[in-house]
Amino acid sequence: MNNYSNALREHHLKATPQRLEIANALAYYGHISIDNLYEIMLKKFNSISLATIYKNINIMLENSFIQEVKIPHEKSVYELSKEAHSHLVCNECGEIEDISIDLSQVSNAAATNTHFKIDKIDLVFSGLCQKCQTL
C-alpha cells in the first residue's frame, strides 16, 4: 500500500491521517463520490464530518492532487491525479473504467476548426461494459 505523505506535501497539503485515508480510498476504488467517501471514512474515523470531507476534497482539487470526473446523469466522482486519460461508464452497473486513447487527431481538428487553444480534454464514453452486455 502506497504512502501518500510525500505526494500530499508535493501538492502543498499537510499529510493528515484523514487525507492519507482519502488518498488510499481513491487509490483503492479508483473513482469515488462524496457520499461513498464519507461512508468509507466513517469506518476509520467515526467522528469525521462531511464538512471535513468537502474541505479536503476542495483543497485537493485546488492543488491538483485529485481530479473531478463528471459523469452524465450521476454525481461527480473523484480520482487521484495521473496522466491524462478518458473514462468509460457502464449505464447498467455504474462501473467506471480508465482508458488511454490518443486524442491528438480530435484535438487538432477542434483547434483548427475553432481557433481555440486547447489544453484539456474531458472525454466520457457511456455504454455497457462487457459483463452487462451478456446479462
Added chain:
Amino acid sequence: MNNYSNALREHHLKATPQRLEIANALAYYGHISIDNLYEIMLKKFNSISLATIYKNINIMLENSFIQEVKIPHEKSVYELSKEAHSHLVCNECGEIEDISIDLSQVSNAAATNTHFKIDKIDLVFSGLCQKCQTL
C-alpha cells in the same frame, strides 16, 4: 423565431408558455445554467419560481427534449437536443461553443480496448477561445 409547441408535444410535454419560453431561451443562448435561466424567465413571468424551472428542466431531460452539459469546474448548462456534437469551453470568458467532430476513430479504439458497447460520447475541450488568447 421558432415555435416549439409541436416539438414539445412530440416529446410528450405540454406546451405551456413557461416551457415555450425555456425553449426559446435555450435556442437563443445555446447553453444556459439554471440560475441564468431563472433570471431570464423572471423577465417574462415575474411570479415564476425556481421550483418550476427545476421541474421543467428535469422533465425535459427525462423526455430528451434537452440535454445536460457538464462543464469542468462549472455548474451544468442545458441545451436543446440536437445531433451529437462536442463542446469547447473558454476558461477565460466562459463561452461554450459547439463543434462537430468525427469520433468514430476514438470510439472504435475505446470499444476494442475495453469491450464496452459504446452508445454515447461526452467530449468537452477546455482552453482559450480566439478572443481571449489575444487579450
Added chain:
DNA sequence: TGAATATTTACAAAAAATTGGTATTATTAT
C-alpha cells in the same frame, strides 16, 4: 526532540441547491 506556529479537525450552524405538496390555473382531446 520539543516548543512555536500554522493548519486541520469536529462540531454547529448557515447558506445554497433541489425537491415535494397542494390549491389553482392552463392545456389538451373530445
Added chain:
DNA sequence: ATAATAATACCAATTTTTTGTAAATATTCA
C-alpha cells in the same frame, strides 16, 4: 365548450455544500 389531465405558483421541506470557531494536530526550526 367541456371534462380530464397536467402544470403552475407558492410555500415548505429536504438535501447538498459551505462557513465559523475552538480544540487538536502536523510541521517547522532551533
